Structures are given as structure tokens and as C-alpha cells.
Amino acid sequence: MPTIVVDVMPKAELLDPQGKAIAAALARTGRGTFDVRMGKRFELTTEGPVSDELLASVREIAADVLSNGVIEDVVAVTVVENGVA
Template sequence: MPTIVVEVMPKAELLDPAGKAVAGALRREGGHPFSDVRIGKRFELTVDGEVTDAVLEQAQKLAHEMLSNSVIEDVVKVTVA
């Protein structure tokens, strides 16, 4: 069965406390090239049947209305896996 993947990230202008905590741990660990971390969410929607344009449109609507909080998050990608 096909899967639609929805990725949601905190808005760039907002603080990401969980990402900051992980970035701090990475700095303490040292020995890597990473300077910042942002933590988001990934949703996998299993589709019964074919992924049509209408199904993708429904997933996009669901992503914006239920899976993300538009005040603090952006839907960055809705793709078929």
C-alpha cells in the first residue's frame, strides 16, 4: 500500500527548545561538524488504494488543518513515499 509522508517543522523564527537541547549535547560531545539542530514531526499516512491528485489534496488539507499548528509550525513537505 502506498504511503504519503507529511513533514512539519517549527517556524524558522521561533525557538526550538528541544533542538537547542540536542545541539547543546552535541557541542558537549564534540568531534562532529554540526552547528545547529531543529526537531520536527513526520507523519506517514497509509493509503488504501491509489494515490490520486484528490488523495494528495486531502493529505495536504489534513496536514495544514490537523497535523500542524499553523501558529508555530510549517508543513514543509507532503510526498508519496
Template sequence: MPTIVVDVMPKAELLDPQGKATSGALDRLGHGRFHDVRIGKRFELNVDGEVTAEVLAEVRTVANEILSNAVIEDVVAISVDGEAVAVEAQ
């Protein structure tokens, strides 16, 4: 059964308070070489049957309209069983 992964991140131009807090914590805990932490979401979905072009189109729709909030988030990656596919329809 194919597994589809959709990665969603807060838009680059928006503050990410959760990421900022994590950056601060890493700094205090002696891991100051890591910075500008941003925290997004990773969705794993299973799908029955083969992943056809039609299924991919539906994945893009679901990713953009249901799994992410386009006002504040971007869909940054979609992959099927580890293979990256285009986030936007070609």
C-alpha cells in the same frame, strides 16, 4: 498500499528549545561541527487505493489543519512512496 510522508518543522522564526538542547549536547559530546539543530515531526500515513489528485488535496488539508499547528509549525514536505509532491496546491 501507498505510504504518504508529511514532514512538519517548527517555524524558522521561532525558538526550538528541544533542538537547542540537542545542539548543546552534541557540542559537549565532541560533535561540535553540527549546530543549529531543529527538531520536527515526521508522519507516515497509509492510504487505500490510488493516490489521485483528490487524495493529494485531502492530504494537504490534513497536513495543514490536523497534523500541524500553523501558528508555530510549517509543513515542509509531503511525499508519496518516496516521490516528493508539492506542499501547496498548484
């Protein structure tokens, strides 16, 4: 069954307090200094083939339901079949 993966990230111009907390924890535990941004990943599994119409529908769902357009960007919509993107 194909899976459509939607990745959502905070807009670049906004602060990411969760990412900052993760970066601070990594530094505090001696695991390195990183800039971290935390996002969301959604996996939508479908039984039928993935058509252009279905992908367009998922992009609309991603913009309207899965993300908050004021503070987040949908950065990727990817089809994964048998674990391979």
C-alpha cells in the same frame, strides 16, 4: 501500499528549544557543532492509489490536524511507494 509522508517543522522565526538541547548535547559529547531544528514526520498509509484529490485532502489534514499553523509549517508532503520517494 503507498505511504504519504508529511514533514512538519517549527516556523523559522521561532525558537526551537528541543533543537537547541540536541545541538548542545552533540557539542557536549564531542560529536560536532551543528544548528539543529527538530520537527515531526507523519506517515499515512493508504490501500488505494494516490490521486490528486487524495493528496489535496492530505495537505488539508496536514494544515488543519497534523500541524499548529501558528508555530509550525508543513514543509513537505511526499508519496513513497515501496520505500522510494
